[in-house]
Amino acid sequence: MEQHQRRSLLTRLFEPPSIGVMAPGTSLIVYGLLAFWTAFVLFPIYWVLITSFKDALTVNTGPFYLPWVDFKPGLHAWRELFQIDYEDTLSAFLNSIIIALASTALCVLVGSMAAYALARMEYRPKFGLIFLFVLIMVGAAAAVGFLGQDWRLAFAVALALFVLLARAVGRYFKRAVGNGDILFWMISQRILPPVVTVVPVYMMFQAVGLLDTHAALIIAYAVVNLPIVVWLMHDFFATIPIDLEESAQLDGASRLTTFFEIVLPLAKTGLAATTLLTLILAWNEYLLAIFLSTTRAQTMPILVAAMNAGERGILWWNMSVVIIVMIIPVVLMAIVLQRFISKGILVGAVKG
Amino acid sequence: MSDARRLQIEKLNKFYGPVHAVKDLSITVEPGEFLVLLGPSGCGKTTALRMVAGLETVSAGSIRLGDDDVTHVLPKYRDVAMVFQSYALYPHKTVAENIGFPLKVRGVSPAERDAAVRDAAGQVHMETYLDRYPRQLSGGQRQRVALARAIVRRPSAFLMDEPLSNLDAKLRGHMRAELKHMQHELGVTTIYVTHDQIEAMTLAHRVAIMSDGVLQQLGPPREVYNNPANLFVAGFMGSPPMNFVHGEINNGRFRSDGVDLALSDANAPSGAAVLGFRPEDAAVGPAGEGRFDGGVYASELTGDQTLVTVALGDETTLAVKMPKDYETEYDSVVSVQFPANSAFLFDADSGARLSTGLKG
Numbered sequence: 001m002e003q004h005q006r007r008s009l010l011t012r013l014f015e016p017p018s019i020g021v022m023a024p025g026t027s028l029i030v031y032g033l034l035a036f037w038t039a040f041v042l043f044p045i046y047w048v049l050i051t052s053f054k055d056a057l058t059v060n061t062g063p064f065y066l067p068w069v070d071f072k073p074g075l076h077a078w079r080e081l082f083q084i085d086y087e088d089t090l091s092a093f094l095n096s097i098i099i100a101l102a103s104t105a106l107c108v109l110v111g112s113m114a115a116y117a118l119a120r121m122e123y124r125p126k127f128g129l130i131f132l133f134v135l136i137m138v139g140a141a142a143a144v145g146f147l148g149q150d151w152r153l154a155f156a157v158a159l160a161l162f163v164l165l166a167r168a169v170g171r172y173f174k175r176a177v178g179n180g181d182i183l184f185w186m187i188s189q190r191i192l193p194p195v196v197t198v199v200p201v202y203m204m205f206q207a208v209g210l211l212d213t214h215a216a217l218i219i220a221y222a223v224v225n226l227p228i229v230v231w232l233m234h235d236f237f238a239t240i241p242i243d244l245e246e247s248a249q250l251d252g253a254s255r256l257t258t259f260f261e262i263v264l265p266l267a268k269t270g271l272a273a274t275t276l277l278t279l280i281l282a283w284n285e286y287l288l289a290i291f292l293s294t295t296r297a298q299t300m301p302i303l304v305a306a307m308n309a310g311e312r313g314i315l316w317w318n319m320s321v322v323i324i325v326m327i328i329p330v331v332l333m334a335i336v337l338q339r340f341i342s343k344g345i346l347v348g349a350v351k352g
Numbered sequence: 353m354s355d356a357r358r359l360q361i362e363k364l365n366k367f368y369g370p371v372h373a374v375k376d377l378s379i380t381v382e383p384g385e386f387l388v389l390l391g392p393s394g395c396g397k398t399t400a401l402r403m404v405a406g407l408e409t410v411s412a413g414s415i416r417l418g419d420d421d422v423t424h425v426l427p428k429y430r431d432v433a434m435v436f437q438s439y440a441l442y443p444h445k446t447v448a449e450n451i452g453f454p455l456k457v458r459g460v461s462p463a464e465r466d467a468a469v470r471d472a473a474g475q476v477h478m479e480t481y482l483d484r485y486p487r488q489l490s491g492g493q494r495q496r497v498a499l500a501r502a503i504v505r506r507p508s509a510f511l512m513d514e515p516l517s518n519l520d521a522k523l524r525g526h527m528r529a530e531l532k533h534m535q536h537e538l539g540v541t542t543i544y545v546t547h548d549q550i551e552a553m554t555l556a557h558r559v560a561i562m563s564d565g566v567l568q569q570l571g572p573p574r575e576v577y578n579n580p581a582n583l584f585v586a587g588f589m590g591s592p593p594m595n596f597v598h599g600e601i602n603n604g605r606f607r608s609d610g611v612d613l614a615l616s617d618a619n620a621p622s623g624a625a626v627l628g629f630r631p632e633d634a635a636v637g638p639a640g641e642g643r644f645d646g647g648v649y650a651s652e653l654t655g656d657q658t659l660v661t662v663a664l665g666d667e668t669t670l671a672v673k674m675p676k677d678y679e680t681e682y683d684s685v686v687s688v689q690f691p692a693n694s695a696f697l698f699d700a701d702s703g704a705r706l707s708t709g710l711k712g
Contacts, residue, residue, distance in 0.1 A: 243436045246434075250433060251457060252428045261453075
């Protein structure tokens with residue numbers, strides 16, 4: 001008892017009362033650090049929020065931190081974007097929603113099917129045939145570029161030539177690549193900095209007359225995000241016991257039925273996470289958007305950037321309003337998809 | 353139910369690269385027959401079953417179901433149902449949805465499907481669990497659901513891949529009896545794969561024993577047990593398995609360390625041979641009064657009997673089943689006796705059964 005009394009305040013503060021319970025001092029430090037981190041993370045959002053209620057004078061003479069105390073908040077920025085310029089804001093908002101949702105849907109559908117194929121079927125394309133294909137296609141591109149051939153004709157001839165050659169000499173090629181190589185090739189598409197590919201992408205969409213359309217951005221985003229979807233979903237599919245799919249086949253299900261009835265529901269955790277990631281990537285994309293859209297297909301990130309470059313200087317207050325409007329749908333989507341990201345879907349599938 | 357069909361497997365082969373997993377397997381399963389494919393793990397029995405199911409491609413040979421050649425037919429068109437070792441229940445579907453899945457993908461109307469699901473669930477005593485999910489069921493219940501899903505659409509053949517091996521021993525015995533009863537009721541042609549010889553003995557109309565991808569013997573359990581075709585079958589069946597004494601045949605006699613026995617065929621060809629007899633066919637007695645003598649190595653009371661292990665020389669131990677009240681001293685010298693008609697002789701190199709037996 002006496003010993004207990006003699007222990008220093010510090011010892012008592014940092015000695016846990018029992019296992020699994022934090023000592024008062026420890027919990028003070030832990031919660032203090034957590035509170036600091038929370039403030040650190042939330043501050044930019046808070047700052048954007050209050051900035052959206054400031055006027056030019058308040059921003060430029062600032063910094064002011066507390067509304068009603070430091071400065072008098074006003075709705076003029078909100079009014080400007082939702083009453084005066086509401087057509088621009090609304091159109092960018094709708095463009096962003098359409099493009100993000102459509103490209104994500106396309107990308108996740110195609111990507112998860114490709115990922116499933118790579119997870120469950122074996123591909124052994126011959127190395128020599130891939131080389132031959134690339135060679136012939138480069139030849140066709142050269143014919144179009146330097147000799148001014150019609151591109152449709154050039155590529156049709158090239159394709160025919162490839163099929164003929166493949167049938168004639170294909171069996172002499174021995175070395176083949178496997179699923180792992182295909183998967184790596186997929187992700188390698190993201191190794192190059194996107195800015196390198198922007199100009200050719202621009203020219204391609206120009207050639208097919210899709211510049212400044214929703215279709216251009218939907219296609220571009222779906223293609224750009226496809227490797228990520230394939231890569232992630234491949235891992236999720238690989239964890240599903242193959243017995244379930246074999247059983248479904250014997251039960252009379254086709255490959256497609258098996259995929260939609262058995263495999264996808266079991267991969268919904270991964271599907272939700274992948275969808276959210278793809279959605280955010282498409283929602284926030286700037287580089288391709290600025291090249292492929294001018295007015296009609298303009299997205300929110302472009303709108304934000306535009307406020308940086310007007311003759312009125314940087315419109316922090318307007319920018320803040322647009323940023324808040326941009327954040328809300330993503331947060332809502334995350335809350336919706338969160339419910340699917342739960343564990344334990346596979347419990348009871350095979351042996352327990 | 354009378355639409356059971358004959359299943360004919362002819363010269364079936366499977367290669368995985370250089371590995372020859374199944375070699376020239378030919379079996380005809382009669383309509384309504386319960387055939388057990390028995391063998392140690394890696395003997396090719398599961399591969400053979402998966403080829404019948406259509407889950408593995410056939411390297412060579414043919415599979416016929418009734419009058420149809422299904423060798424290269426997709427699993428979904430084969431009209432066979434399979435029960436997996438892992439049960440393979442769909443975790444996101446209820447028991448009713450699991451059982452009804454084969455009917456759903458065939459486009460059976462919901463009302464008809466519901467009736468069939470109730471009927472199938474009733475057969476396996478699971479009708480009160482239809483709204484549960486697989487994760488809410490015990491191992492035995494999951495197994496029943498897997499069975500119900502297999503029987504719900506009345507397939508031409510059942511394929512079962514070690515369906516009882518994930519159950520605990522007590523439940524396994526119970527399910528075995530139910531399985532046998534159900535197969536008898538439904539009369540469906542069945543191939544059942546197992547490594548458990550007790551399951552094979554109890555369930556099968558006929559047993560096909562495989563080793564290294566080769567069919568060793570095909571016959572009713574009793575015949576396979578009493579009349580093994582070769583050393584492998586003799587050693588695989590029985591618990592404990594058949595006793596083997598390695599020795600030589602010379603001048604119409606079988607000789608080994610401490611063993612010298614006359615053969616029924618005095619002109620039997622000479623060479624290395626193996627003498628085999630089953631523990632339950634043998635008895636130990638006073639030294640010098642049996643076929644040969646050995647030392648008592650161990651004596652274990654298992655409840656209904658005493659298992660005596662007799663050492664013969666340095667390398668051979670023999671098991672003998674004695675009545676439960678039998679008692680003996682360790683290291684005492686005893687004789688081992690068994691009738692001539694329960695002794696088997698095998699060629700030591702090929703493992704093939706020799707035509708000769710012991711004399712008298």
